[in-house]
Amino acid sequence: MNFKIxxxxxxxxxxxxxxxxxxxxxxxxxxxxxxYDPLGPGIxxxxxxxxxxxxxxxxxxxxxxxxxxxxxxxxxxxxRVQLFSSIGILALYILLVHFVGYVVATLTFFFLELRVSGVxxxxxxxxxxxxxTIVYYVIFVKFxxxxxxxxxxx
Amino acid sequence: xxxxLDLIHGIINVLEIHNLIYCFIGCVLGTLxxxxxxxxxxxxxxxxxxxxxxxxxxxxxxxxxGILYGSAYxxxxxxxLVNIPGEVGSVVTCFDGFPMTKQGRxxxxxxxxxxxxxxxxxxxxMVLSYTGPLLARYALKFGPPEYAGLLFFSLTAIVxxxxxxxxxGIGAGLGGMILSSVGVDPVTGVTxxxxxxxxxxxxxxxVPMAIGLFGISEILVSAExxxxxxxxxxxxxxxxxxxxxxxGLLASLRGTILGIPLGILPGMxxxxxxxxxxDLEKKISKYPEKFGTGVIEGVASVEANNNAVTQGxxxxxxxxxxxxxxxxxxxxxxxxxxxxxxxxxxxxxxKEFVWTVxxxxxxxxxxxxxxxxxxxxxxxKISTLPYKYLGPIILGICVAGAYSPRNTLFDVWxxxxxxxxxxxxxxxxxxxxxxxxGFILGPMLELSFRQSLSxxxxxxxxxxPIAVAFLVLAVIVLVFSVKxxxxxxxxxxxxxxx
Numbered sequence: 001m002n003f004k005i006x007x008x009x010x011x012x013x014x015x016x017x018x019x020x021x022x023x024x025x026x027x028x029x030x031x032x033x034x035x036y037d038p039l040g041p042g043i044x045x046x047x048x049x050x051x052x053x054x055x056x057x058x059x060x061x062x063x064x065x066x067x068x069x070x071x072x073x074x075x076x077x078x079x080r081v082q083l084f085s086s087i088g089i090l091a092l093y094i095l096l097v098h099f100v101g102y103v104v105a106t107l108t109f110f111f112l113e114l115r116v117s118g119v120x121x122x123x124x125x126x127x128x129x130x131x132x133t134i135v136y137y138v139i140f141v142k143f144x145x146x147x148x149x150x151x152x153x154x
Numbered sequence: 155x156x157x158x159l160d161l162i163h164g165i166i167n168v169l170e171i172h173n174l175i176y177c178f179i180g181c182v183l184g185t186l187x188x189x190x191x192x193x194x195x196x197x198x199x200x201x202x203x204x205x206x207x208x209x210x211x212x213x214x215x216x217x218x219x220g221i222l223y224g225s226a227y228x229x230x231x232x233x234x235l236v237n238i239p240g241e242v243g244s245v246v247t248c249f250d251g252f253p254m255t256k257q258g259r260x261x262x263x264x265x266x267x268x269x270x271x272x273x274x275x276x277x278x279x280m281v282l283s284y285t286g287p288l289l290a291r292y293a294l295k296f297g298p299p300e301y302a303g304l305l306f307f308s309l310t311a312i313v314x315x316x317x318x319x320x321x322x323g324i325g326a327g328l329g330g331m332i333l334s335s336v337g338v339d340p341v342t343g344v345t346x347x348x349x350x351x352x353x354x355x356x357x358x359x360x361v362p363m364a365i366g367l368f369g370i371s372e373i374l375v376s377a378e379x380x381x382x383x384x385x386x387x388x389x390x391x392x393x394x395x396x397x398x399x400x401x402g403l404l405a406s407l408r409g410t411i412l413g414i415p416l417g418i419l420p421g422m423x424x425x426x427x428x429x430x431x432x433d434l435e436k437k438i439s440k441y442p443e444k445f446g447t448g449v450i451e452g453v454a455s456v457e458a459n460n461n462a463v464t465q466g467x468x469x470x471x472x473x474x475x476x477x478x479x480x481x482x483x484x485x486x487x488x489x490x491x492x493x494x495x496x497x498x499x500x501x502x503x504x505k506e507f508v509w510t511v512x513x514x515x516x517x518x519x520x521x522x523x524x525x526x527x528x529x530x531x532x533x534x535k536i537s538t539l540p541y542k543y544l545g546p547i548i549l550g551i552c553v554a555g556a557y558s559p560r561n562t563l564f565d566v567w568x569x570x571x572x573x574x575x576x577x578x579x580x581x582x583x584x585x586x587x588x589x590x591x592g593f594i595l596g597p598m599l600e601l602s603f604r605q606s607l608s609x610x611x612x613x614x615x616x617x618x619p620i621a622v623a624f625l626v627l628a629v630i631v632l633v634f635s636v637k638x639x640x641x642x643x644x645x646x647x648x649x650x651x652x
Contacts, residue, residue, distance in 0.1 A: 008582065012325055019332045022347055031342060038611070039604045041339040041346060048332050055325040062321065083377045087574065090370070090549060094566050097553070109553075110546055117377070118542035128543075132550065140554045144208050147561055 002064055009060035016056060019049035085116040101151030102141065106133045161283055164509030168517050173216055176209070177514045180217035181521045184224015188244075189232050189533045190544075195225040196590075197372045199484040200364035201551050203491075204558035211492040212507055216514040218488055219468070222481050223275060223515065226464040227522045230267040230457050231533045235260060244460065246428040250445065250452030261392040263453050268526040270406030270458035275519035277410050278417070278465020282472070283512055286501065289473040293498035296474075298605035299614050303624030305599040308420035308476050310628040313588040314635035323588045326579070330592025331599075333358055340601055353564030360487045362556035362565040363593060366572025367586055368480065369552040373545050374577040392527070398450050405435055405451035409458035417466020420478040431459035465515070472508060473498060476595075480587050483594045491559075 026042030089112045096105035110129040119125045140146045167173060187198045198221055206214035229244035234251035247267065254263040296304070313327035314320055336347040337357025348354040394402055409431045416427045435455040436442045445452050470476045475497035477483035489496045500508055526533070556569035579586055606614050606621075615621045 004582070008584075012329075015329065015332070019347075026344065026346065031344070037341050037604055038607050041335075041342055041344055044600055044604070045332065045335055045346065048328050048335075052325060052328040052332065055321050055328065059319075059321045059325065079377065083374060086374060086377055086545070086549070090553075090570060090573075093553060094563060094570060097557075097566070098563055106550065110550065113546040113549060114542070117545050118540075132547065136550055136554065139205075140558070144205065144558065146554065146558050148557070149563070 005060055005063045009056045009064075012056035012059070013053055016049045016053035019045055019052065023047075023049055082116055082118075086113065089113050089116060097151070098149055099151050102148035103133065103137060104151070106136055160505060160509040161513060163506070164511075164513030165516060166513075167212075167506070167510040168216070168513045172210075173213055173510065173514065174517070176213035176217040177220055177518050178521060180220020181224045181518050181525060183217075184221040184226075185228035185522065185525055185533060186536065187221065188225035188228020188230075189536060194368065194372065194481075195222050196364070196368040196480045196484065197548075198225075199481055199488075200361065200367075201369050201548065201555050203361055203364070203484055203488055204555040206488060207491060207558065211494065212510050214492070215485065215488060215507075215511050216518075218485050219511060219515065220518050222485065223461065223464045223518065224522055226461045227268065227271045227275075227526050228533060229460070230271070230453075231264065231526075231530060234263045234267065234453070235534050244428075244457075245425050246432045246456045247453055247460075249432065249456075250447070250449050253446065253448035254450070254453065257448050258390045259448065261390040262394045262398065262450065264530050265392045265527065266394060266402040266406070266450055266454045267457040268523055268530075270402065270409065270454045271461040271526075272519055272523045273403075273406050274410040274413060274458035274461035275465055275522070276516065278414055278462050278468075279512060279515040279519065281414050282465060282469050282515070286469060286473050286508075286512070289469065290498040290501040293474050294502075296498075296620070297618075298602040298609060299618045299621040300624070302599060302602040302606050303615065303618075303621035303628075304474065304476065305595050305602060307624040307628040307631070308478070309588075309592065309595050309599065311420040311631045311635075312478075312591045314632050319583070320632075320635060322584050326585055327588035327592035330589040330594075331596035333363070333589075334593045334596035335600070340597065341604055351564075353562060356560070356564075358568055358593075359559055359565055360484075360594065361559045362569035363572050364480075364484055364487070364590065365552050365556045366569035366574075367576040367590055369548060369555070370569060370573025371576025371580060371586075373541075373548050373552075374573060375580055376541050377545060394450060402450045402454040405454040406458035408435065408438075409455035409460075410462040413459035413462025414466040417463035417478070418469045420470065420476065427463050428456045428460050431455045468515075471496060472500060472511075475500075475598075477591065480590045483590060486594065 023042045023044075023046030026045060027040065028042075030040055030042060089109060092112075093105055093109040096108055107129060110132050111125060114125050114128055119128065141148065168177060183198060183202075184195065187195055199218055202218065202221070206218065209217075230247050230251065232238045233244040233247040234255055237248050237252040251263050251267070254260060309327060313323040336354055338345055338355065345355050393399070412431050412434060413427060416430070432445075432452060432455060435451045436445045439445065439449075439451065441449075467478045467482050470478055471482050471486060475486065475495070477486045486496055489500075494500060494504055494507065552569060552573075553566055556566045557563065559565065576586055578584075579589070610617070615625060
């Protein structure tokens with residue numbers, strides 16, 4: 001059995017199931033005085049969710065015996081570490097914007113992300129971090145008037 | 155009816171210095187994203203979308219359109235020089251473009267690709283200028299049932315022709331439609347999928363969704379790849395001579411004639427249509443066995459077709475408000491953000507805006523020809539810009555871009571989630587285009603469908619001939635797509651669903 005297809009099928013099925021429950025909830029608690037909307041918000045969601053669940057079952061039934069394709073070259077361990085680090089740094093950045101404010105969070109993000117991406121020289125890294133943070137601050141905060149959370153710092 | 159004076163007025167508007175600058179920036183950025191493998195027009199448009207909120211509407215749309223058709227020009231450079239397609243539409247260009255480079259004819263390939271793109275781009279805008287107002291006038295007669303039929307047909311075409319698997323296309327499309335229903339129901343006002351979260355009650359905004367799905371996921375995928383090659387050989391003679399020139403120009407015309415009508419149809423992704431042009435050229439050629447070894451028609455036809463499709467895509471967007479692909483969907487979002495209603499009324503209520511944008515396409519095509527021919531060496535060098543610099547810069551823009559429309563970190567988390575989802579989808583051959591199109595067209599379909607049912611129940615669709623025609627077309631396209639996709643080589647389909 002192809003476990004990748006199994007996992008894909010299960011994930012899509014769960015997504016469809018969540019949507020189906022929401023659709024049923026909306027049908028059960030429908031406002032009885034709304035007469036102008038025969039489809040209602042729930043039936044639409046229910047139809048989509050049933051379609052999605054049918055697709056997941058069909059996809060699994062058709063492909064579960066197929067051997068996983070070898071088209072895509074597996075990434076090296078170094079690349080995978082870089083990828084997961086980038087995802088982690090991005091998540092940290094969003095959290096930091098909330099807690100310490102845009103400027104400090106952006107400085108931290110660029111410093112870490114440039115390092116992880118392969119800028120090994122500390123000097124280049126620090127210069128790029130400072131330049132990029134200033135440029136982004138000018139563009140987004142000064143030019144675009146975006147109001148970021150102040151956080152604990154600024 | 156074609157309004158020559160409106161078009162001339164539009165072109166005069168574009169010649170104002172600020173509009174010319176927007177057009178130039180769009181063309182430069184478009185060529186840049188075209189030559190940079192891994193960074194497509196969808197990602198660039200989604201990242202720039204929030205910034206354009208601070209610019210004037212006409213200038214922004216001129217710039218965004220320039221990025222879209224500019225990328226179709228730039229995509230050929232790396233395909234021809236280093237055998238790496240800069241964007242999806244240029245996958246097929248590699249077939250004959252790179253062999254021409256190996257024969258020392260890179261200059262000829264680049265020349266015919268730029269000139270072919272110019273021919274296609276200009277003819278495409280001419281068709282838009284003539285047919286746009288006609289189609290818009292006809293579409294003014296559409297009511298909710300006709301729109302529901304049209305949207306259903308568009309969605310079916312997009313999910314059916316999305317790439318490797320129809321089941322995955324349908325699944326992604328339905329997933330997008332479900333995600334678009336998060337928030338307040340447009341008819342009754344009840345909240346859906348909110349689970350008590352204030353952010354979810356406001357619904358999922360298009361901008362963070364697009365930024366995540368196309369911007370962040372592209373960077374995550376590119377973090378695993380990287381481009382180290384650079385073309386260091388000579389370009390050779392630029393302009394082909396004699397019979398080669400004639401063959402190239404005729405092939406460009408054929409590619410254009412095939413591309414424009416196919417560009418109008420939803421779901422016709424550039425990579426697949428480019429292969430159709432290539433296949434046609436091979437079939438009518440006296441030496442089909444030589445295709446793949448460096449035949450000029452193989453480059454000319456495909457590149458012209460690629461641009462013709464891009465220009466053709468603007469016709470349903472501007473006349474009917476229907477995006478035929480993800481990049482067009484982002485331009486649609488930009489139009490809506492400015493309070494403009496894409497569709498037939500655009501030609502009536504915002505005439506000056508429409509004709510200025512169309513006028514900018516004529517001028518943009520000339521700019522792109524100038525940018526692409528003498529500066530080809532520069533673009534080839536830029537294409538090797540390392541991701542270690544590009545990645546963090548783009549991620550930083552993505553975060554600010556996702557935050558900007560509604561000033562909430564909830565949207566940034568949505569972009570983050572969509573980015574990871576997009577990455578997982580790409581790695582597992584799930585097409586992203588149907589998800590995005592389902593997300594954008596879903597609410598329109600739901601609303602017009604519910605309005606139609608309120609007007610006359612389910613039978614209303616069978617009493618309106620146009621609506622019936624669209625529903626029949628949807629069934630035909632679904633059946634036809636199974637056979638059609640089998641004819642397209644696997645590598646083209648797999649690249650096209652990215």
